[in-house]
Structures are given as structure tokens and as C-alpha cells.
Amino acid sequence: MDPAIIPKPRSLVTHTGSIPVRPILRPADAPVEAAAALRALEPAIGEENSVGLSLEFLRGQCDPESYRLVIGHDGVRLYAGDEPGFFYAAQTLRQLLFAAARAGSGLPLLEIEDSPRFSYRGFMFDSCRHFFGIDEVKRLVDLAAAHKLNVFHWHLTEDQGWRIESLLYPRLTELGSRRGETRGDGIPHGGFYSRDDVREVVAYAAERRIEVIPEFDLPGHVTAALAAYPQLGCTGGPYEVATRFGIWEDILCAGNDDVLEFLRGVLGEICELFPGRYVHIGGDEAPKARWRECPRCQARIRDENLAGEEDLQAWLMNRAAEIVESHGKTAIAWNDGISSDHLASGIVQQFWMERGEAPRAAREANGGRRTIVSDYYHYYLDYPYGMTSLAKTYGYDPVFEGLERPESILGVEAPLWTEYVADRESIDRQVFPRLTAMAETGWSGPHASAYADFRRRLSHFYPYLESMGASPEALGKVDPGPLAGRWQVARFWGRAVDRKMIATLWKMATGRH
Numbered sequence: 225m226d227p228a229i230i231p232k233p234r235s236l237v238t239h240t241g242s243i244p245v246r247p248i249l250r251p252a253d254a255p256v257e258a259a260a261a262l263r264a265l266e267p268a269i270g271e272e273n274s275v276g277l278s279l280e281f282l283r284g285q286c287d288p289e290s291y292r293l294v295i296g297h298d299g300v301r302l303y304a305g306d307e308p309g310f311f312y313a314a315q316t317l318r319q320l321l322f323a324a325a326r327a328g329s330g331l332p333l334l335e336i337e338d339s340p341r342f343s344y345r346g347f348m349f350d351s352c353r354h355f356f357g358i359d360e361v362k363r364l365v366d367l368a369a370a371h372k373l374n375v376f377h378w379h380l381t382e383d384q385g386w387r388i389e390s391l392l393y394p395r396l397t398e399l400g401s402r403r404g405e406t407r408g409d410g411i412p413h414g415g416f417y418s419r420d421d422v423r424e425v426v427a428y429a430a431e432r433r434i435e436v437i438p439e440f441d442l443p444g445h446v447t448a449a450l451a452a453y454p455q456l457g458c459t460g461g462p463y464e465v466a467t468r469f470g471i472w473e474d475i476l477c478a479g480n481d482d483v484l485e486f487l488r489g490v491l492g493e494i495c496e497l498f499p500g501r502y503v504h505i506g507g508d509e510a511p512k513a514r515w516r517e518c519p520r521c522q523a524r525i526r527d528e529n530l531a532g533e534e535d536l537q538a539w540l541m542n543r544a545a546e547i548v549e550s551h552g553k554t555a556i557a558w559n560d561g562i563s564s565d566h567l568a569s570g571i572v573q574q575f576w577m578e579r580g581e582a583p584r585a586a587r588e589a590n591g592g593r594r595t596i597v598s599d600y601y602h603y604y605l606d607y608p609y610g611m612t613s614l615a616k617t618y619g620y621d622p623v624f625e626g627l628e629r630p631e632s633i634l635g636v637e638a639p640l641w642t643e644y645v646a647d648r649e650s651i652d653r654q655v656f657p658r659l660t661a662m663a664e665t666g667w668s669g670p671h672a673s674a675y676a677d678f679r680r681r682l683s684h685f686y687p688y689l690e691s692m693g694a695s696p697e698a699l700g701k702v703d704p705g706p707l708a709g710r711w712q713v714a715r716f717w718g719r720a721v722d723r724k725m726i727a728t729l730w731k732m733a734t735g736r737h
């Protein structure tokens with residue numbers, strides 16, 4: 225039986241025999257690109273002058289994320305072209321060392337050649353619906369790195385709380401980071417990340433080859449910002465930080481030049497704090513009722529010769545994207561924010577759901593728009609297993625229906641929205657092992673016909689996850705039968721009546737999935 229490595233390597237050849245596991249020895253002449261890999265292996269590295277296993281890092285010519293791992297009688301060799309490849313080789317070696325130590329066996333003799341299918345492999349965490357401190361954020365970054373993911377998408381602004389400190393707009397956190405209660409529980413809830421917190425998380429992630437992508441969701445999902453600066457809304461308020469979940473009609477006023485200045489200021493601060501290539505500008509679930517009645521928004525539509533409110537959203541998103549670009553970065557937006565033909569072509573779409581019958585996301589991707597796949601029906605980690613079982617997540621091919629240009633797909637990302645996730649136990653139960661399944665798809669999958677093999681490897685991966693402090697959902701519960709599944713869906717439905725759920729249940733009822 226092959227060693228149980230997750231994500232499954234592209235090519236794995238085993239040879240008969242093994243070598244005894246001893247501390248591995250710090251190589252005398254590791255290239256600088258191997259520094260992060262060495263730190264990841266630190267716990268397995270022996271004392272000086274001890275007898276151990278020889279470890280060599282060798283630079284080769286290959287893609288930055290690919291690597292080769294050879295375990296022979298004379299020791300362990302890691303080949304890579306650059307830092308990420310060495311880091312991923314170290315992640316694979318960590319799994320093998322852990323399995324050998326646990327089984328009391330040796331390291332199997334083998335050769336692995338490995339490289340990812342997609343260059344973008346992400347996990348999204350919503351720190352707004354419930355706030356979690358940076359220790360929890362760092363723990364999740366660590367776990368993402370163990371899955372060879374390279375993006376941590378951090379959802380930092382919402383109706384229910386603004387979570388990132390701004391020097392230019394201090395009331396965003398003074399007022400916007402706290403809500404009076406959550407769904408009538410009478411318990412105040414709040415918190416935010418200081419600029420130093422953000423720098424700490426970004427550095428921690430970079431050490432693990434993970435880019436942190438901040439999200440400032442606009443023009444909707446901004447009630448917390450409006451509570452702090454009511455003049456940025458169409459009606460002028462007053463507004464309160466939302467204490468319930470759903471979609472709110474008050475959004476940023478697209479006709480107000482102060483809003484453009486606000487975007488320049490806040491996005492500028494965000495771009496300065498996050499050194500990565502991307503900034504997420506949201507765009508989802510922005511009702512247009514206020515814009516239809518707002519004289520300033522209507523004046524903007526006339527002055528800019530726009531066709532209507534959907535065009536106005538594209539106009540505002542384009543302004544936000546230009547700000548991001550002026551800082552040398554690329555904007556990402558949720559695909560339902562693309563309801564006009566005038567959205568700038570450079571904005572990356574994050575495909576989460578299709579509206580109506582017209583497959584707009586596919587059309588956009590076929591037209592060349594770069595796309596991240598987060599199909600809510602397969603990759604939303606907040607849904608119960610009765611709706612999104614592990615088998616369903618694992619079997620999903622991100623090169624989705626209607627797609628003619630698969631090269632538009634940058635990669636995959638699974639989001640955890642935290643409306644009903646308030647503690648670490650719930651995070652872990654929802655995220656693992658479905659994120660593990662998506663990670664394998666992003667790296668080498670899909671292996672849809674090999675689900676049984678994935679479950680076999682997963683049973684070995686569980687103790688590894690647990691050794692990193694994670695408590696995944698029990699394997700016996702991740703593929704519930706129809707009865708248990710329906711019960712879970714009904715319970716979830718009972719507390720989460722929103723548009724996503726209505727769409728989901730409609731799809732389930734009509735068999736359109």
C-alpha cells in the first residue's frame with residue numbers, strides 16, 4: 225500500500241524496503257531558498273553531533289512550486305527550483321516522518337515528483353460574523369500550509385463588524401467593530417485587528433508560503449462602516465452595526481465623492497499593509513433599492529452615461545479596482561457583482577454562484593476573465609454535511625460546466641462564513657476534512673474515481689491534523705445518508721433563511737445540481 229500522502233502527489237514510486245527513522249541532520253550547505261523548509265522540519269531535526277539521517281537540498285530547474293523527494297538508503301534528498309518547492313517537499317516529508325513515528329516503522333524508500341494543478345489554492349475565513357483573535361488565525365494559516373494551500377483570503381469587513389484598524393477612519397473600529405448582540409442573544413460582540421496584528425499574520429503566513437488576501441467588501445455588506453460614517457450611505461442614516469444576518473439594503477452611495485475618497489483612503493491603507501498581489505473588493509449581494517431613490521446616485525448615472533444601477537455598480541467597482549491597481553495590485557470580486565458588461569476585464573472573478581439561467585460566470589471565463597472557483601454548492605464550508613458531503617466536495621471538478629477556456633481558471637478556494645460558527649470546535653468540524661478534499665483537487669485532482677483511496681489516506685491524515693491541534697469532523701459523519709442529511713439541512717434551513725439557502729433548496733428540490 226502506498227504511503228498515505230495528502231494532497232496526493234502527481235507521481236509516487238515506492239521501492240521495497242525502508243530506512244530507520246532517526247533525527248534528520250541539518251544539512252551543512254542548504255541553499256537560502258530552503259530556509260523556510262528547514263524551519264518547517266525543525267522539530268524533526270536532531271541535535272548537533274547526533275547520529276541521524278542525511279538530508280540534502282538540491283536546487284534544480286523547475287517551476288517554483290514543484291519538487292522532487294527521494295528517500296534512498298543513503299538518506300533524504302529534496303530537489304526544487306525555488307523556495308515554495310522546497311517548502312512543499314518539507315510538508316510531504318513531515319507527513320512521512322509523522323506516519324513512520326506513529327507506526328513505529330521506517331521511512332519507505334520512494335521517489336516523488338510533484339507539482340500543483342492550479343497556482344491559486346485558497347481558504348477564506350470570515351472574521352466578521354464572529355471575531356477570532358490572531359492566535360486562531362495563525363493556527364488556521366498553519367493548517368492551510370500543511371495542505372499545500374498558498375492563499376489565505378481574510379474577510380475583514382461586514383455588516384456585523386469592521387475588523388481592520390484604519391488610521392484615516394478611526395471610527396471604523398471605534399464604533400464599527402462592536403455590535404450590541406447577535407440574533408437577540410443580548411451579548412455584545414466585537415473585536416478588530418490592529419495594524420501590528422495584521423503585519424504579524426502576514427509575516428507568519430509568508431513564512432509558510434501563503435499570501436494573505438484582504439477583503440474590503442463593497443458596495444454592499446457595509447453596515448458597520450455606515451454606522452461609523454453615516455454620510456457615506458445614500459440616506460445618511462442613522463445606521464447600527466447589524467445584529468442579525470442577511471442582506472442589507474443600505475450600501476455605499478455611489479454618487480457621493482466622499483465615498484471615492486473613503487475608498488482611496490481605506491484601500492490605500494490596506495494595500496500598504498498587505499504586500500501580496502491581490503486585494504478583494506467584494507461586490508456581492510448589493511441591493512439597488514437605495515441607489516434607485518438617491519438623487520446623487522441618479523445624477524452619477526446621468527453624468528457618466530450609465531445604463532442603470534447595475535452599470536453604476538460596475539462603475540464603482542472599476543474605481544475601486546483602479547485604486548488597487550495604482551498600488552500595483554489586482555482586484556478580485558465575487559461573480560454576482562458582475563451584472564454589467566462594463567466591469568473592467570482585469571478584475572478577477574471569484575465564482576460562487578450563478579444567478580438565473582444564464583451562465584454568466586462561464587461566459588466571463590470564456591471571454592478570458594481570470595476566475596477563482598468557490599462554487600457554493602460544493603465548496604462552502606459553513607453548510608452542513610447533509611447538504612455538502614465530503615464525497616460531493618471531493619467529486620467536484622472546478623473546470624465547471626459551460627467552460628470552454630479552462631486556462632481562465634486560476635484555481636480553487638473554499639470559504640468558511642461564520643454566521644453560525646462561533647468557536648474553534650465548530651470551525652474545525654466545518655472546515656476539516658472538506659478543505660482537505662478541496663486542497664487535493666487544487667493540487668492534483670480531481671480523483672473522482674478514487675474517493676475510496678482518498679478516504680483511506682484521510683484516516684491516516686486525521687492523526688496528523690490532530691497533532692497540529694485540529695479536531696476534524698468524525699469520518700463516520702462526513703457522508704451522511706439521506707435521512708440524516710435531510711435532518712441536518714432542515715435544521716440549518718430553520719436558522720439560516722437567506723437567499724443562498726433559498727437558491728440551494730430550490731436546486732435540491734428541482735434536482736438542478
Ligand SMILES: [Zn+2]
Nearest residue numbers: 458477518521
Ligand atoms: Zn446614493
